[in-house]
Amino acid sequence: MKRLTSLTCYYYLIFTLLILVGVNTVNAAPAQPKQKNIILATTTSTQDTGLLDVLIPIFEKKTGYFVKTIAVGSGQAMTMGAKGEADVLLVHSQAAEKKFMTDGNGVNRRLVMHNDFIIVGPPSDPATIRQSKKAAEGFKKISMTKALFVSRGDNSGTNAKENEVWKAAGIQPEGQKWYQQTGLGMGQTLGVTAEKKGYTLADRGTYLAMKKNLGLDILLEGDGVLLNIYHVIEVNHAKWPKVNAAGAKAFADFMISKQTQATIKTFGIEKFGSPLFFPDAEKKIEDLGK
Amino acid sequence: MTANGPSMPILQGENIQVQRGGKRILDVSSFRIVPGEVVSVIGPNGAGKTTLLQALSQLIHLGKGVIYFQGKKIGADMTPLDYRRCLAMVFQEALLFDTTVYANVASGLKIRGLKSSEIFSIVNTRLEQFGIGHLRDRSAKTLSGGEAQRTSLARAFAIQPQLLFLDEPFAALDPPTREALLEDLNRVLRASGMTAIMATHDQVEALRLSDRIAVMNEGRVVQIGPAAEVMNHPVDEFVASFVGMETIFEGKVVNCERGTAMITVNRSAYPAAADALPISMTAAPLPMAEATDTDMNGLIIEVSGQAKAGEQLLCCIRPEHVTLSPGVRTDRSSARNAFPAVISRISPAGAFYKVHMNGGFPLVAYVTVQSIEDLDLRVGATVTASFKATAVHLIRRG
Amino acid sequence: MDIIIEGIKQALSLLISLDPEVMGITWLSLKVSGTATLISLFIGIGIGTAVALTSFPGRQIVVSLINTGMALPPVVVGLFVTIFLWRNGPFGALEILYTPMAIIIAQTIIATPIVMGITLAAMQQLPRKLRLQILALGATRFQMVWLLIKEAKLSLMAAVMAGFGGVISEVGASIMVGGNIKGYTRVLTTATVMETSKGNFDVAIALGVILLLFAFAINLVLTRVQQRERPR
Numbered sequence: 001m002k003r004l005t006s007l008t009c010y011y012y013l014i015f016t017l018l019i020l021v022g023v024n025t026v027n028a029a030p031a032q033p034k035q036k037n038i039i040l041a042t043t044t045s046t047q048d049t050g051l052l053d054v055l056i057p058i059f060e061k062k063t064g065y066f067v068k069t070i071a072v073g074s075g076q077a078m079t080m081g082a083k084g085e086a087d088v089l090l091v092h093s094q095a096a097e098k099k100f101m102t103d104g105n106g107v108n109r110r111l112v113m114h115n116d117f118i119i120v121g122p123p124s125d126p127a128t129i130r131q132s133k134k135a136a137e138g139f140k141k142i143s144m145t146k147a148l149f150v151s152r153g154d155n156s157g158t159n160a161k162e163n164e165v166w167k168a169a170g171i172q173p174e175g176q177k178w179y180q181q182t183g184l185g186m187g188q189t190l191g192v193t194a195e196k197k198g199y200t201l202a203d204r205g206t207y208l209a210m211k212k213n214l215g216l217d218i219l220l221e222g223d224g225v226l227l228n229i230y231h232v233i234e235v236n237h238a239k240w241p242k243v244n245a246a247g248a249k250a251f252a253d254f255m256i257s258k259q260t261q262a263t264i265k266t267f268g269i270e271k272f273g274s275p276l277f278f279p280d281a282e283k284k285i286e287d288l289g290k
Numbered sequence: 291m292t293a294n295g296p297s298m299p300i301l302q303g304e305n306i307q308v309q310r311g312g313k314r315i316l317d318v319s320s321f322r323i324v325p326g327e328v329v330s331v332i333g334p335n336g337a338g339k340t341t342l343l344q345a346l347s348q349l350i351h352l353g354k355g356v357i358y359f360q361g362k363k364i365g366a367d368m369t370p371l372d373y374r375r376c377l378a379m380v381f382q383e384a385l386l387f388d389t390t391v392y393a394n395v396a397s398g399l400k401i402r403g404l405k406s407s408e409i410f411s412i413v414n415t416r417l418e419q420f421g422i423g424h425l426r427d428r429s430a431k432t433l434s435g436g437e438a439q440r441t442s443l444a445r446a447f448a449i450q451p452q453l454l455f456l457d458e459p460f461a462a463l464d465p466p467t468r469e470a471l472l473e474d475l476n477r478v479l480r481a482s483g484m485t486a487i488m489a490t491h492d493q494v495e496a497l498r499l500s501d502r503i504a505v506m507n508e509g510r511v512v513q514i515g516p517a518a519e520v521m522n523h524p525v526d527e528f529v530a531s532f533v534g535m536e537t538i539f540e541g542k543v544v545n546c547e548r549g550t551a552m553i554t555v556n557r558s559a560y561p562a563a564a565d566a567l568p569i570s571m572t573a574a575p576l577p578m579a580e581a582t583d584t585d586m587n588g589l590i591i592e593v594s595g596q597a598k599a600g601e602q603l604l605c606c607i608r609p610e611h612v613t614l615s616p617g618v619r620t621d622r623s624s625a626r627n628a629f630p631a632v633i634s635r636i637s638p639a640g641a642f643y644k645v646h647m648n649g650g651f652p653l654v655a656y657v658t659v660q661s662i663e664d665l666d667l668r669v670g671a672t673v674t675a676s677f678k679a680t681a682v683h684l685i686r687r688g
Numbered sequence: 689m690d691i692i693i694e695g696i697k698q699a700l701s702l703l704i705s706l707d708p709e710v711m712g713i714t715w716l717s718l719k720v721s722g723t724a725t726l727i728s729l730f731i732g733i734g735i736g737t738a739v740a741l742t743s744f745p746g747r748q749i750v751v752s753l754i755n756t757g758m759a760l761p762p763v764v765v766g767l768f769v770t771i772f773l774w775r776n777g778p779f780g781a782l783e784i785l786y787t788p789m790a791i792i793i794a795q796t797i798i799a800t801p802i803v804m805g806i807t808l809a810a811m812q813q814l815p816r817k818l819r820l821q822i823l824a825l826g827a828t829r830f831q832m833v834w835l836l837i838k839e840a841k842l843s844l845m846a847a848v849m850a851g852f853g854g855v856i857s858e859v860g861a862s863i864m865v866g867g868n869i870k871g872y873t874r875v876l877t878t879a880t881v882m883e884t885s886k887g888n889f890d891v892a893i894a895l896g897v898i899l900l901l902f903a904f905a906i907n908l909v910l911t912r913v914q915q916r917e918r919p920r
Contacts, residue, residue, distance in 0.1 A: 039786065048886045053870060068786040070867040071882075085774050085785075187885035210887025213691070242775045349820045371828060379824035381817050388839055397835075398825040449826065 038247035039068045041077035041086035043157050044185040046230070049205040049276050051267055058263070059254045065247050073156030073185075081105055081233065084240025088248035089233045090255070092157035092203075095164070097231055106233040112255050113264050113277045114229040114288055117161055119220035120190070120207060121147075121199035129199070135223040136169040143171045146178040148198030152189045153181025157228070162201045165225065190214055203228050205276035208268065227288055229280070232256070256281035298361060300325045300485050301453055303346050306355035314353075316341045316509045323453075323485060330496035330517075331489045333506035333532065339489035342506065343455045346487065347377055359453075375402065378446035379455040382462055384438035386430035391422060391441050394430050398449035416444040419478055436467035443475060447482070454479075456488035460495060472498060493533055497521065505529045523683055527604055530685060535606035536644070536654035543597040544590065550679060551597040553605060555589040555651045589650045592626045593682040604685040609644060611681035612655035614673045616665045628676035629653070633669050636662070643667075649675055695893020702894050703901075709871075714898055717875040720788050721856040724795030725803075728851050731796070732803025733844065737833060739804075740811030741819070754808060757801025762794070766861030769794045773865065786867040791875065794861035799851035806850060810843030811836060845914045849907050856903055876902075 046052050047069060056067050070077075070086065074093035080086040082105045090112065091097060100106050119129060119138050127147040129138035142149050151173075152159045166173055173179040180198070182189045186206040193200040194214040207218070232252045237245035254260055261279035268276035280288060299322040308316035316338045323329055331339045344350040348357060348370045359376060362368040378398065386394045395416055399409045417423045420440040425433065433441060439459060446454060459475075460468040476499055479486055490496050496503050497517050504514040505524075513525045524530035530538055541553040597603065618630045631649030638644070642656040645667060653675050657667065667673065702710045739750055772778055773785035773793075784790050814836060822832045837844065859877035866873030868882055876899040883892035 037783070044885065047882070050886075056870075066872075068867055068869050068872070070786065070869075083774070084776050185885040187887045190887065191884075206887075213887055213889060240776070242780070344820065347824060349823050371826070374823060375826040377824065379821065381821060383815060383817060385815060385818050385821040387835070388842075401825050401827045401831055445825070455824070 035244055035247065036064060036066050037068060038065050038088060038244055038251055039070060039080075039086045040088050040090060040251065041070050041072060041080045042090040043074045043077060043092055044071045044187075045092070045158070045203045045206050046090055047071035048185065048187050049209050049268070051205075051264070051277065054267060055255075055260060055263065058260075059251060063250055063254070065250060067251065073152075073154045074160065075155030075157075078105075081235045084235060084243055087235055087244045088251045089235065090230060091233065092228050092230045093160040094229060096160060097233065100233065104239060105236055107236050108249070108252060109231050109233045110252060110256055111280050111283065111285055112230045112232050113261075113279050113281075114227055115204045115277045116221065117158065117201050117226040117228050118204050118207060118218045119199060119226075120193070120202055120214075120216040121219045122197040123215070123217045124197075125217075125219055127199065130219050132220055133223065135165045135201075135220060135226050138220045139165050139169040139171060142199055143169070143173060143176070143178070146176075148196055149173065149179050150189060150193040150196065150198045150200045151179065151181045152184065152186065152200075154183050154185070156186075158186060158201060158203055161226070161228065165201070168225065190216065205268070208272040208274070208276060211272075229285065229288060230277075297324045299323055299358070300360055301346060301487075302358040302361075304356050304358070306342075306345050306357070307353045308341055308345050308350065309353045314509060316345055318342060318355075318509075318511050321346065321504070321511065321514075323487065325485050326483045327502065328479060328486045328488070328500045329502045329504060329514075330500035331487065331504045331506055331511075332491060332493055332496050334491060337506040338509040339491075339506055340457055341509070342511075343379070343457050343487060343489050347379055347453075347455050348373055349379070375449075376451060377453040377455060378449055378451035379457065380439075380442050380446045380459045382458040384430075384433075384435075384442040386433070386438055386441055386445075388431060389429070390426065391428050391430055391433070392417070392426040394441050395444045395448050398445060402449070412448055412450075413444075416448045419447070420444040420474060434467075435463050436471060439463060439471060440474075443471075443478075447478065447484075452485065454484050454486040456486060456490075458489055458491070461491070475499070493521070505532060507532075522608075524606065524685065526685055527606075530604070530606040530683070534608055535683065536609045537605075537607040537612065537652065539605055539651040541591070541603050541605050543599050543601045543603060545599050546597045549594060549596065551593045551595055551684075553591050553593055553597075553603065553684075555591065555605075556602075589629065591682065592679045593684060594680045595682075595684050597684060602687050604687060606683045606685060607653075607677055607681055609654045609656040612653060612675055612677045614645065614655055614657060614661070614665060614667070614675055616673060618672060618674055626679050627682075628674050630672055631675045633667060633671050633673065636667065636669060647673070647675055691889050692893060695890045696897055698890045699894035699897035702891075703898065710895070710898065712871060713874050713876055713879050713895070714902065716788065716873075717856060717877075717899070718902065720791050720862075720875060721795060721852060724792045724855050725799055725848065725852040727792070727796045728799035728803045729848065732800045732847065732851070733807050733837065736804040736807025737811055737837060740808050741833070741836070751808065754801055754805050758805040760798055760801060761860070762798050762858040762862075763860030763864065765794050765797050766864035769797065769861065769865045785865060786869060786873060788866070788873055790865040791862050791873060794865045795855035795858065798858060798861060799855045802854050803847045803851045806843060806847035807840070810840040810847070813843070814839055842914050845910055849910050852906060853903060857899065 042052070052069055056069060059065065060067060074091040075096065077086065077089050077091050078096055078100050081089050082100065082103070097109060101109055119135065127141045127145040129141050132138040132141065151162055182192050186202060187210055189200060190202055190207065190210055194216050232255045234245065234248040234252050235243045237243045261281050264277050264279040265275060268274065301323045303318060303321040306316060306318045306321070307314060331342060333339050345352055346357060348364055357364045359368060359373050364370055364373045387397060392413060395413045396409045399412060417426055420443055422437060422440045422444060425437060430438065430441065443459070460471060463471065472495060479499070488499060500517055502515060503517045503520040504511050505520060506512065507528050513520055513529045520529065521533050524533055524535060527538060540556040542556060544552040544554055591605065593605065629649035631647035631653055633645055634648050635646040636643055639656065642658060643662055645655045645657055647653040647655065655675060665673065739747065769790065770785065773790055774780055775783065775785065818839065819832060819836065822835050827835060857877065859881055862875055863878045863881065866875065866878065868874050868878040876895055880892050880895040880899065883895060
């Protein structure tokens, strides 16, 4: 009898697995017609703050498109776009974006929103950057006191901004003992920074989202150079015929639509007490931060 | 029934060759078995017994040769699968499936797609026949060696094979278990009249179970015949030593009259033996009237059989045919051949002791423990070893 | 420490409340990894058995390849699968990158060599003469293979566990080929990574605990079956 039950168990297992396959083949087939899929390559910050979790369901419901959000660094997002492996990008890496456009990889680059980068560090602030107004000055102090600086080092938008500031400060931090690169996303990099009691450059949204567990303070903010500006770019359909141009346009249009902009404006207030992003669709880039 | 009978062979292998690693490991020109016959294949390890069984049962690929089953050529008149379904094989290891005893015995029938109800009665019969009915629901992994081998045998018999192959089925068992199982197998084999081929390296097993014995060496069948014939009349030195003719020495026929040959032991072949003998004995062997040959250096023995004078022969004697008496005896009434010999070694051999002696040529005898004490046998002692003229088997040298 | 206790509490409340998102992610993980394991069983046991029972030139190399494959890093698999499935790649026309199917493919590639390697070892551990014994019982070639597989079932159960354990816990390939798309390709591991990077350590721990619970429950069932097969 014992043998019988064990065999039953065995067959039951196989049976269960078979059912799983059955269920799966139904689900695995695209739920929408092919052209309904949109691949959105974006930065981790838009996903990690939860903004896209709010916006995308609205967009999908409204248009019937199915958005596959691939959250990677801005650098990788643009690489995907340059290979025609994404339809639309939501990124925040100005210099790289401009190159992306001049290379003819994208069309219709439009301003969506901004928030800002902040320099965070331990409340004790050993490098005393709290008194500084300019980001470059703060970085200089960090390098002079050899206080630990944690960089994402992942070619993301935040990383690009950080490099821009180092350049402005005239410092080449790579290879220095006090300069460490995590190669991780913003959230994890903040975690590392908190553990090591170092400094890092972060986007405000992610910082606010994680603040409760970190024990890091905002030590420097408000410098114009620290603006974190998000653009939406449609990948050039002419260059990559497989790109879902209509879908990309629909998503880009949605991002700058009045309703969406209003949603962005209030996003985060409830949870963090202040908004995480500032809608900019109506503005010019020169006017930001004023 | 014997090979000489008129019946058609149930199994016939012709010109069978098997190669492995570029080496020919089996080369048998003809092998036939008639229905109801039990044939043992004996030989030392590596002689090709297992290969022969596996080749005849078509479990391995033949390099060359043809197998006929009931006159049908395998691979032409009959598929190998159909042929395999007419036979069963029991290996040295029980090779049971990891399931119950019952399911093991039923496995061959299940493979043949029999109904559970049919299987049930057949399996129960076989379980009882091999005395393992009480084990039917036990897991095969928990069986003792003997129980496992009984299960394996029951599994083989359950499929009612027309041919049963047994590859050293008892080699891994302890003597009492082996004894009981041998007895049961013999009973079932004889009761069913099943044709069987058994490979073994144990001549006693072969003698007890089989009608005929085949002796193998280096991939060839060197002798095949009725059990008694192979045991008592080996065709060459290899077979002789393998079937237990411990005493083997070279000799030359002096003369032969009325079925009795006088043979001189070729002493030069045993210089070490001669050196070890006391001078008095080598110089003066027991006088023999017939020993008129000028070669007085040779010991002369008397043998029943036909031989030509001057012929070179091998003389073989089974140890149980050599008797020992204490001291140097001159009276030769009981045995024609009596030689003084010095004991060189005494070693235990099962229920007996094996006594190695030197009487100008090497001699081996079996004695009981009792005799060792009674005759005060010990290494270095001199005894008289005697054997009958009929106990000597002669092998002509090729 | 507090954060772990908090996380476990959170895990329990997510489980007890049958949080639809967590349930969805868990169910998808089981479906995807279960399917990948099942497919890898068919391929792995099939090829593993074939390699174990045959000899052919270059067999050594094949065995070495299988054994190397057992340690395939998931991210490497993810990378190659991604490249192959890119819409401009060789299998782009299928449009299955960033779908559960893509994760199944990647996980199947990860699990198959594991199952194959364990099968190969298990079949080679069976006595060589058992094959002859089965043939002598009158089995067809197919019956022989089936009986051998049944004979190795305890080890094959280990193959199931190792394969399933390998894929349900891997994250590198899933995130690359699946994209961690909410409600579509987000599985327990990728969700855990994401929640960690969001700083939601309690949710991350909760997901981790759920992952462990499932891995444990499934292995418990398989182990019980396996142990029951053992002689007492």
